[in-house]
Amino acid sequence: MSTKILVTGGAGYIGSHAVVELSQAGYQPIIVDNFNNSQESAVAGIESILGKKVPLYRIDCADAEALRSVFAAEPDIAGVIHFAAFKAVGESVQKPLAYYQNNLGSLLALLTVIGEFKVQSLVFSSSCTVYGIPDALPVTEATPTKKANSPYGATKQMAEDILTDVAAAGGPRTILLRYFNPIGAHESAKIGELPLGVPNNLVPFITQTAAGIREKLTVYGTDYDTPDGSCIRDYIHVVDLAKAHVVAVQRLLDAQPDAAQVETFNVGTGRGNTVLEVVHTFEEVSGQKLNVELGPRRPGDVPAIYADATKAATELGFETETTLADSLASAWKWQQALAKA
Numbered sequence: 083m084s085t086k087i088l089v090t091g092g093a094g095y096i097g098s099h100a101v102v103e104l105s106q107a108g109y110q111p112i113i114v115d116n117f118n119n120s121q122e123s124a125v126a127g128i129e130s131i132l133g134k135k136v137p138l139y140r141i142d143c144a145d146a147e148a149l150r151s152v153f154a155a156e157p158d159i160a161g162v163i164h165f166a167a168f169k170a171v172g173e174s175v176q177k178p179l180a181y182y183q184n185n186l187g188s189l190l191a192l193l194t195v196i197g198e199f200k201v202q203s204l205v206f207s208s209s210c211t212v213y214g215i216p217d218a219l220p221v222t223e224a225t226p227t228k229k230a231n232s233p234y235g236a237t238k239q240m241a242e243d244i245l246t247d248v249a250a251a252g253g254p255r256t257i258l259l260r261y262f263n264p265i266g267a268h269e270s271a272k273i274g275e276l277p278l279g280v281p282n283n284l285v286p287f288i289t290q291t292a293a294g295i296r297e298k299l300t301v302y303g304t305d306y307d308t309p310d311g312s313c314i315r316d317y318i319h320v321v322d323l324a325k326a327h328v329v330a331v332q333r334l335l336d337a338q339p340d341a342a343q344v345e346t347f348n349v350g351t352g353r354g355n356t357v358l359e360v361v362h363t364f365e366e367v368s369g370q371k372l373n374v375e376l377g378p379r380r381p382g383d384v385p386a387i388y389a390d391a392t393k394a395a396t397e398l399g400f401e402t403e404t405t406l407a408d409s410l411a412s413a414w415k416w417q418q419a420l421a422k423a
């Protein structure tokens with residue numbers, strides 16, 4: 083049986099870690115990326131960790147003709163993991179059309195070509211953003227989704243619906259992975275998150291503040307109904323998240339004909355941590371004192387969300403292994419490696 087797995091967005095933050103884990107689990111990942119939010123250095127990092135080359139196609143995933151040429155050049159692709167998308171929530175409000183075009187355009191082109199080449203298995207990067215502000219915590223996969231509060235979130239909801247319809251009509255068997263907040267980097271510090279410009283996300287902002295690139299970290303809101311007043315999230319180490327993809331791929335390749343056509347899994351730790359807990363844990367593991375300002379709420383933020391991770395544990399056999407402290411230590415090691423690069 084073929085072990086070739088096409089990884090769209092494989093040079094990106096999560097995709098690069100998934101490519102490493104796939105290869106180390108015995109799969110042959112093939113990267114498709116147009117580097118609109120990543121750099122070729124990520125592929126060099128992957129290859130340095132693995133000690134071998136990984137096939138790379140520099141194409142736009144929304145270009146069906148270019149995708150066809152990849153599937154033709156790589157016969158017997160057993161499955162696809164589709165990471166390629168724009169992901170900045172705020173930017174999506176400013177540039178909604180770009181988000182609908184890229185995130186849905188790449189999905190539609192991919193599904194078209196997957197259909198032509200009769201690929202049976204697909205893993206899709208969804209997000210906890212589909213839950214909006216949940217009525218109860220933790221959120222299970224059965225928690226109702228809420229109207230998306232950004233075009234980015236809308237693309238994830240629409241993509242889930244499109245994939246469900248296509249799978250039901252004989253398209254690829256699909257696993258939707260709803261990620262919570264990925265953080266940290268590979269232990270080698272050869273791959274990690276490469277935020278362009280000022281980071282929106284908490285952990286890169288923390289590490290850049292500790293490195294002196296940013297003057298101070300603003301904690302967005304300390305008057306929420308949480309133990310210390312700051313927002314709660316479920317921070318999952320990116321290597322744990324990457325491993326969930328390996329397990330999902332294996333489940334799809336092992337699926338019996340009567341298996342479900344679409345399955346949805348939360349991928350989080352099942353733990354919620356406040357922003358201030360993250361800040362203090364970072365200070366402990368790094369030995370760096372952060373310049374912290376307690377600021378107002380950031381518009382659009384969900385006060386608290388974390389995963390019920392039971393379904394992934396019982397049905398996928400997937401559980402996270404890394405503590406918040408170790409995840410933050412890896413993020414700091416990566417930031418220091420970036421400074422030396």
Ligand code: NAD
Binds near residue numbers: 091092093095121141
């Ligand atoms: P990323 O930007 O680091 O990686 C995405 C990769 O896809 C980049 O390398 C980019 O160059 C590539 N890409 C984008 N559009 C493309 C196109 N049309 N053709 C080819 N390549 C294209 O982002 P990430 O954090 O690794 O996220 C990966 C996926 O996970 C995305 O779908 C994102 O929406 C989803 N997700 C991310 C988070 C998060 O917090 N990072 C949380 C939930 C879901």
Ligand code: WQD
Binds near residue numbers: 380
């Ligand atoms: C985390 C917490 C902020 C920066 C986003 C997307 C979501 C998903 C993951 C893709 C919040 C606080 C942040 C700062 C702060 N992505 N914060 N100071 O907003 O949970 O989720 O990424 O699907 O869809 O919305 O992540 O890292 O931006 O924020 O206090 O400088 O840190 O208010 O409570 P978020 P984040």
